[in-house]
Amino acid sequence: xxxxxxxxxxxxxxxxxxxxxxxxxxxxxxxxxxxxxxxxxxxxxxxxxxxxxxxxxxxxxxxxxxxxxxxxxxxxxxxxxxxxxxxxxxxxxxxxxxxxxxxxxxxxxxxxxxxxxxxxxxxxxxxxxxxxxxxxxxxxxxxxxxxxxxxxxxxxxxxxxxxxxxxxxxxxxxxxxxxxxxxxxxxxxxxxxxxxxxxxxxxxxxxxxxxxxxxxxxxxxxxxxxxxxxxxxxxxxxxxxxxxxxxxxxxxxxxxxxxxxxxxxxxxxxxxxxxxxxxxxxxxxxxxxxxxxxxxx
Amino acid sequence: xxxxxxxxxxxxxxxxxxxxxxxxxxxxxxxxxxxxxxxxxxxxxxxxxxxxxxxxxxxxxxxxxxxxxxxxxxxxxxxxxxxxxxxxxxxxxxxxxxxxxxxxxxxxxxxxxxxxxxxxxxxxxxxxxxxxxxxxxxxxxxxxxxxxxxxxxxxxxxxxxxxxxxxxxxxxxxxxxxxxxxxxxxxxxxxxxxxxxxxxxxxxxxxxxxxxxxxxxxxxxxxxxxxxxxxxxxxxxxxxx
Numbered sequence: 001x002x003x004x005x006x007x008x009x010x011x012x013x014x015x016x017x018x019x020x021x022x023x024x025x026x027x028x029x030x031x032x033x034x035x036x037x038x039x040x041x042x043x044x045x046x047x048x049x050x051x052x053x054x055x056x057x058x059x060x061x062x063x064x065x066x067x068x069x070x071x072x073x074x075x076x077x078x079x080x081x082x083x084x085x086x087x088x089x090x091x092x093x094x095x096x097x098x099x100x101x102x103x104x105x106x107x108x109x110x111x112x113x114x115x116x117x118x119x120x121x122x123x124x125x126x127x128x129x130x131x132x133x134x135x136x137x138x139x140x141x142x143x144x145x146x147x148x149x150x151x152x153x154x155x156x157x158x159x160x161x162x163x164x165x166x167x168x169x170x171x172x173x174x175x176x177x178x179x180x181x182x183x184x185x186x187x188x189x190x191x192x193x194x195x196x197x198x199x200x201x202x203x204x205x206x207x208x209x210x211x212x213x214x215x216x217x218x219x220x221x222x223x224x225x226x227x228x229x230x231x232x233x234x235x236x237x238x239x240x241x242x243x244x245x246x247x248x249x250x251x252x253x254x255x256x257x258x259x260x261x262x263x264x265x266x267x268x269x270x271x272x273x274x275x276x277x278x279x280x281x282x283x284x285x286x287x288x289x290x291x292x293x294x295x296x297x
Numbered sequence: 298x299x300x301x302x303x304x305x306x307x308x309x310x311x312x313x314x315x316x317x318x319x320x321x322x323x324x325x326x327x328x329x330x331x332x333x334x335x336x337x338x339x340x341x342x343x344x345x346x347x348x349x350x351x352x353x354x355x356x357x358x359x360x361x362x363x364x365x366x367x368x369x370x371x372x373x374x375x376x377x378x379x380x381x382x383x384x385x386x387x388x389x390x391x392x393x394x395x396x397x398x399x400x401x402x403x404x405x406x407x408x409x410x411x412x413x414x415x416x417x418x419x420x421x422x423x424x425x426x427x428x429x430x431x432x433x434x435x436x437x438x439x440x441x442x443x444x445x446x447x448x449x450x451x452x453x454x455x456x457x458x459x460x461x462x463x464x465x466x467x468x469x470x471x472x473x474x475x476x477x478x479x480x481x482x483x484x485x486x487x488x489x490x491x492x493x494x495x496x497x498x499x500x501x502x503x504x505x506x507x508x509x510x511x512x513x514x515x516x517x518x519x520x521x522x523x524x525x526x527x528x529x530x531x532x533x534x535x536x537x538x
């Protein structure tokens with residue numbers, strides 16, 4: 001569509017989604033910076049304190065990140081087989097035989113597991129596991145971190161199982177049948193059809209789980225794991241700079257999560273199946289600048 | 298080539314196949330017609346054991362294949378199947394769709410498999426679409442890729458389950474052309490279809506099924522010209538309008 005107004009350069013520029021959201025971002029940052037500078041000037045917060053203590057928080061941020069990564073990987077590797085049992089267990093049971101006999105208790109176990117994990121507060125799970133671990137393995141250094149990682153793993157496994165179940169179940173039954181019809185065994189069908197397509201479908205929910213897990217790692221503060229929230233609390237109470245400490249700590253969470261969600265967005269675009277899903281013009285309208293950049297290349 | 302003897306199949310309390318007997322010789326084209334719900338698709342799926350018959354025998358070249366000690370994968374590898382809704386693997390290009398069975402089932406190396414796959418795509422007239430994804434192809438093109446995928450494994454028999462029913466009218470002929478060519482090359486085919494033109498010009502044998510039983514068998518022209526049962530007469534009246 002050609003507008004008469006497009007002759008004027010700034011009107012043309014203003015029609016660009018990318019430009020508009022760029023302006024929005026700059027404006028947001030400007031407002032936030034101004035606010036912080038004002039707070040700094042009236043002495044509510046102190047940039048000097050933040051600048052001299054960010055490296056102190058960094059070491060605890062790394063602990064948080066490590067705990068999250070380990071738990072997430074555990075959840076991922078357990079979530080795939082457990083999601084598989086959730087998705088296809090009932091079918092296997094109906095078919096009978098040895099597999100069917102095994103599928104029944106496994107399905108019951110996995111279903112019960114996900115229900116319990118998703119139906120109870122993460123903090124309760126963490127406290128429960130911490131009491132169990134510390135009473136069973138006394139006197140080991142770093143025992144609370146170990147308990148914390150176990151608890152987060154147990155928690156995220158329950159959620160990731162459901163994510164994988166949904167992904168596997170969304171792969172079309174027709175394609176499974178087609179794979180069988182060319183003589184592929186069920187393991188081959190899973191590895192070549194169900195898994196690659198399922199993973200594409202669940203990129204976003206899986207990233208959401210990562211984000212939720214990273215934030216949930218702050219709950220480990222309750223069992224005295226020296227992670228990011230512990231570091232913030234230390235700065236706040238011991239050095240009496242609570243507001244600076246919590247703002248600085250929040251920036252750490254943001255600095256880790258925003259690039260991650262950007263990376264996931266990129267991964268999603270890169271692995272998108274050509275011709276499937278929303279068409280490019282629709283995507284542009286929906287997500288404006290984020291996706292426009294890709295198509296112009 | 299294929300023999301079906303007294304096959305019964307129940308889905309729960311529903312008796313879908315009630316004693317089917319049929320036979321297809323090598324190089325023969327058999328067309329199955331019948332109203333929806335008559336058990337045509339179930340019969341096709343019993344032949345390549347996508348559905349296990351509850352009783353009766355399926356014989357492939359004289360060997361009973363619905364036996365516990367015969368791997369159904371081994372049977373399916375020798376029987377190609379084309380589906381109503383194409384069922385291409387959406388995350389793979391046309392070429393990779395055709396190659397998958399070769400590399401995974403036949404254990405062919407990738408270079409060799411690609412050669413075969415390109416040849417098969419050329420046979421169905423889609424050499425230039427090798428790198429397209431299914432969602433970028435028209436229905437007719439997708440169905441031809443599906444035919445190439447089945448042909449690549451060099452099957453002894455091809456099963457077609459209403460291959461043109463999901464297609465827009467303008468794409469039907471390109472799929473039928475490929476199937477006609479296949480028939481003339483001597484492929485053994487079992488086709489569930491309501492394309493009467495195709496049945497008349499290509500089929501050696503026509504079967505009319507209703508309610509899980511075969512009501513009429515014969516040469517297409519004859520069955521169409523002199524239907525023996527009322528139900529066949531009513532069915533012909535309906536599809537010819």
